[in-house]
Amino acid sequence: MRFLWLMAGLLFSALAWAQPVREVKDDTGRTLQIPAQPQRVLVLHEALLGVPLLELGVNVVGAYGRDDAGRSLMGVDAIRNVLGERPGATQVRGIGAVGSIDLERVRALKPDLIIGTELDAGHVATMSAIAPVYLQRSAAGAAQGFAAQKALAALLGREAAYAALLRDYQRQLASVKAQLPPPAQPPGRYLAIFLHDRINVVGTMSGMVQAIEDLGLRRQPLSDGSVQATGQSTLMEPISTETFGRLNPDLLFVMRTFTAQPQGEAGVAADLDKLTPGWRRFLRPARQRRVVYLDSVKVTTPTVASARHTLTAIEQWLDKRHAK
Known part of the structure; x- marks a missing residue:
């Protein structure tokens, strides 16, 4: 049985790396190859990265501060509070306490792309052995409003989803402004x-x-x-x-x-x-x-x-x- 699980993991990894890739440059200037259409994204900051991606319809499989069943351990559930109930949606699983990555949990989630902030640069060498690691700048003054979500939409080919969100937002904006x-x-x-x-x-x-x-x-x-x-x-x-x-x-x-x-x-x-x-x-x-x-x-x-x-x-x- 252990042999079968090992072979299944190797097969999944082989299929993940067999999918088309494209070369990108992240916000720290690193050049890397990422899947053309990532299917299993893991994030290293739930509020700054996970919530924006989920709103765009991206399959986020893991983040800090959750248990193996996807329950928030942070005292407040950012996903549920911002996005509401998501019937039928896949639960975002935990990868360890904030700042402490459990690499076995990360591997078990089989991500094909990991997205972090520039503050996660110290994890790149270790986590790149599991999946490509893209770093997005999030320091104070580096991004305005929800520009970070727009950049993520462009990175992952979710421009149409972002445009639809923007249209609904602009209708409400016009009503309030009046x-x-x-x-x-x-x-x-x-x-x-x-x-x-x-x-x-x-x-x-x-x-x-x-x-x-x-x-x-x-x-x-x-x-x-x-x-x-x-x-x-x-x-x-x-x-x-x-x-x-x-x-x-x-x-x-x-x-x-x-x-x-x-x-x-x-x-x-x-x-x-x-x-x-x-x-x-x-x-x-x-x-x-x-x-x-x-x-x-x-x-x-x-x-x-x-x-x-x-x-x-x-x-x-x-x-x-x-x-x-």
Whole structure:
């Protein structure tokens, strides 16, 4: 029996490498050959890579932070929260704890392409023995909005799927844009805040940012030195409570950490009460009902889906304004 399993594995590998390949250059400048039409893709970051690929219809077979049955071990399931229930879809299996690859699990999933970020460069030599490894740049400032998903669509021949997603998104975008009240109309200013154990300003790589800027809003400039840059996150950088208290963008978006419950206004308010007591009195966007409360899990992936979740949150904010 062991011999039969060995022969089956060798046969699968032979068939995988027998399929047509093409030469590409990844975002770190490496040239490699990948399958012309990958059938079993494994990702080294679920939110930045796995969710965008799944929305495009790519068969993602493995990622960090899941067990062998495909259940999330991260406290929050990014796939389900962003993309919803996917009846009949193949479960994304786990390849080990975040940052710790179980090579036996990777081999068992029989990927024909592995996609990681530039931070996974140290795994290339080992994992290239299993399947080609393509690295996509994801550092802060390297990509805007859901441009990373567009690049993945081009890489894997999913341009038609991406175009269909974009059409539906643009219809919703036009509807929301027509309803924006002054001063949130273009060329208004916005700022997005992420609450963790401190107050952070959100970067540029997410569907949320894409949606907000496609509405015609522009990022509120912050004074030099007000952002305490650490370079440790693709999503956010901390600001002081004093800087936060002085903020007066035309539209302020606020969300709390991924695993915190409840998401939305009630949870955000509880966090702000701890971080900066009295914020409802001194923060002008709060006094003037110019705050949109977001679910961080849904809006922070670089996907069309996250952009649409953001538009939906803005629609709900508009409905509440109209009701008062």
